[in-house]
Amino acid sequence: MRWQIAQFVFCDQQQTLTSTNECVQLEPMMVALLSYFCQNTDLIVSKDLLIEQVWLGRIVSDNAVSKLITKLRKVFNDDARQPKFIATFPKKGYKFIANVKPINEADLQAVPPVETKTQIHEKSISIVQEETNAEVLSKVTFAEPNPTKTKDRRTTYITALVIIILIISFYNLWQQGQKSPTVSTHTKVLTTDAGDEVYPDFSPDGTRVAYMSVKNDQMHLIIKNVVDEAMIEISHGENIGVGPASWSSDGKLIVYLAATPQQCQYYIRTVNGLELGEPQLIHNCPAGSYGKIAFSHDNNRLIYAENSGGNTPYSLFELNLTNDQIKRLNQPERFLGGNFQFDLHPTENKLLISSPDKQQWEGFYSLDLETDELTLLFKQNAYICCGIWSHSGARVVLMGEHPAHQLLSYDLTGHDKQVVHSGSRQIRSPRRHVNETDYLFSSGKDNYNVHLIDLSTKKERVIVNDSVDERLAVFAHHNNQIAYIGLASGNEEVWLTDSESKQRKKLTQFNDSRHYVDLLWSPDGNYLVALTLNEIHLINSSTGLFERLKIPQAQIQGVSFKSAETISYSMKVNAQWQVYYYQLNSGEVLAEDKKWQFIQYQITADNNLWLDQENKLFSGELPIAVISQKISAKNLINGRQFNLAKRGPLWFWFERNIQGQIQGYSEITNVLTTLTLTETAHFDITNNELLFGDIEQLNSNIYQTQALPSN
Structure with a gap:
């Protein structure tokens, strides 16, 4: 749908706001808010009603509404004190006061398209080129019978031409001075299959x-x-x-x-x-x-x-x-997933290798396949992925920070950031199109929800089921609370919900691009610990404030609480995993016996699990070898998280075969049971209840950018 808003044209499908000389790409929530305003003009709308209609009832603060209103005012260049678009009515809400009318497609076709800055610039160059064409000049010459008038008009024409060239030159210099020019692109879908x-x-x-x-x-x-x-x-x-x-x-x-x-x-x-x-x-x-x-x-x-x-x-x-x-091949030192991501230069025998370093930050390397020479181009201290060469080979194109809604372009030193594409859905796997102009990418969404099963009655119920991801759900040890990572606010935040009443609230106010891979409660419930790719964050469960543990940025796995004041974790040292302890009171770090790769501590010490350097599994407060053939040591760790859980004589783990499943094994009955089918590995167990993630598969399709100027 397109709307005429004063001098602007708003397109909710393309998520753009266009004026006579500029086209602005809007954020998804700004699009939702502006769409609602366009359909409800001249009405005072309360914050509660906006939360219900725009945020679809998700739990957000009044401050989040105010911030989005401020962002929308900014793109209209609207003054809150003398508003022309959004008026504030204290203690009542907001009213959209600008003239708004829907645009019919038939009317739109009759109106010349609005030109962007780039199009205006290209048109100016085209005019100069056309006006200097010999054929045009000859027509001007032959149209003047009077030599004096011809000379005067030629002088006037040349003067005008010089002025135009100077204007274009100054415009080019101004453009070069802009550090982050944004290229807005349209896309078309290439695949519409069910699945990813x-x-x-x-x-x-x-x-x-x-x-x-x-x-x-x-x-x-x-x-x-x-x-x-x-x-x-x-x-x-x-x-x-x-x-x-x-x-x-x-x-x-x-x-x-x-x-x-x-x-x-x-x-x-x-x-x-x-x-x-x-x-x-x-x-x-x-x-x-x-x-x-x-x-x-x-x-x-x-x-x-x-x-x-x-x-x-x-x-x-x-x-x-x-x-x-x-x-x-000669390649960067391998950390995390190593050197899976590579791309061949469009014209030269060179690879672009995307590779995480020891601190888990992504580096981009050029490998000459003829000389085997490896060169570091630049690093990005961010959770990003999958760099490819641009069409010219003079730049690197990659996904934006998590959750990635943009394709970005950098020069070969990691500077001059440009936006290639910006959309409302997460994107993955960029590739060059063979037309030497556009790019391909996957775009879609896998909606993760939180489910709970009563293992006694086998009854399953949904705990959290929004239209966005909710992950890493964990039980508190002291009450009915469940913590999880949710994207309802547009970025990852820690949320709390009650397993009985289902009342929810957003605990944190991060408002950044962090990405968590594990989450757990402290034994006393005062803190939550969240693991990123290379950091451990301690989050106050009452205030939502967080601090980073003062440890080196590195590959970290297997985090648990040894006590309410001591966090256990494993880091790689000289290609070998080693267990460390972080004392919350003092910030002191102590090393465990090098015999152990991982230790999973539980409130009940008999449920502790240990893995030694020979990949042998042990359990208990004082480690005793696990001899059951049904329980495999390879199940202890899955990615960054503990995957194996012991609760007395009962064992639980996630098993990925043809179809993923959470399995339970009883030492008493020697029976192995499939508790639920799921593609999500993370789960938690307490009081005979299983908390796990389920994925509602939504289509992820392949898209192609269009009308993108070449690099």
Whole structure:
């Protein structure tokens, strides 16, 4: 829907507010608020009604409403003391007082499109070029019969031309002085399958796009003809996931991954239109290594990433099909996931490698495949991902900070940030389009909710079910409270809810781009501990104020409370996990015996779990070896979190097979039971109740930017 608001045109679909010389990209909540105002003009609307209608009843503070009103006033350049758009009525609410009328598409087509600053600049250059064209000048000359008048008019014309050139020169200098110019783009959807579509890759002729479609935790590789919408799936049998894929430079070959937890293989095959040749196995990778592979500019040289299986970091290799030789490439030191993310330069044999450092911040490296020379371009101290070369190869394009709603572009030193695309939904996996102008990305949303099961009655109920993510839900030890991470306010915050009354409140006011990977209560309920990629945050459960523990930024896993005053965690030291203790009173850090990789402390000491350097599992206050064949030591850690929980003779863990599930095992009955099916690994157990996350799968599609100027 489009609205005429005074001198502005508001489009809620494109999320833009356009005036005669500027097009502003609005934030999603600003769009929702302005849409509501357009439909309810000349009415005094209370804050409570705005929360109900715009925030859809989510728990937000009056301050959040005021801040959004202030943001909206700013884009209109409206003065709250002498308003022309939004008037404030103390203790009553707000009224939208500007003239508003809906725009019919038929009327819109009759109105010339509004020009952006970029279009005005390009038009000026075009005018100068046209006016200096020899044919135009000759027409001007032959139209003047009087030589004196001709000379005067030529002088006037040249003077005007010089003025125009000077204006354009000053405009160019002004543009160069702007540090962060924003490029607003439209997008079009390329795929509309059910499920998540990721890793798009266009054939060189631009007629077909290969992409992965993930449905019910199964990977499918699809090739789609973008002209007639015809599709084929590359399959290697039931329960074998296929993809991602990469095209050769001539578009006649495609290479891809086919894998299960028990096998990992790379295949290559010919492609003619949508007709496929027979698959040729070119490499066996370690089982459980879900990597990716891509052609270099030479069809006989391929680059691929693989690990040793499980949560081990990825390394990069080159496979030469001519002599079947494999070479490990020069690459950054491996931390976290290692060097899975790489991109081939559009014209040169160079890789762009996105790799986290020891502090878990992302670095962007250039690797020359001919000389094997590795160069650090720049680092970003932020939770970002997946850099690719720009079309010119002179810049790096990557996703914005979590939750990523933007594609950003930087020069090769990490400066001159520009916005390539900004939208309302989270984006992933940027790729270059073969038209040498636009970019591809996946955009969608997986809605995580919180559920609770009474293990005695088997009854399940929903604890939190908003239209945004709620994750990492954990029981308090002292009352019915549940804490979780929610995105209802647009960024990650800690929320509290009562398991009985379901009354909720937002505890924190972070208002930034932090990303938490684990959450837990202190034994006395006074604090919550939240783990980021490289920090531990201590959050006061009454005030919501937080502090960072004074420890080095590094890869941290397995956080627990040894006592109300002591936090236990593990960090990697010389490629080996080691347990440390942080004393909250003094800030002192102590090291545990190097024998132990991880220790999970519980309020009841008999439920403590220990893992030694030989990957042997122990339990109890004084560690005793666990000998049951049903309980695997590999289940203790899943990513950054503890995955195995002991409650007396009962054990619980998340098991990811073909379909993820939370399992329970009783030492008394020797019975293994599936408690629930879920794709979300995080769970918590207390008082015979299981708290877990469930995912409501929403479509994630592949989009293409449009009308983007080349770099």
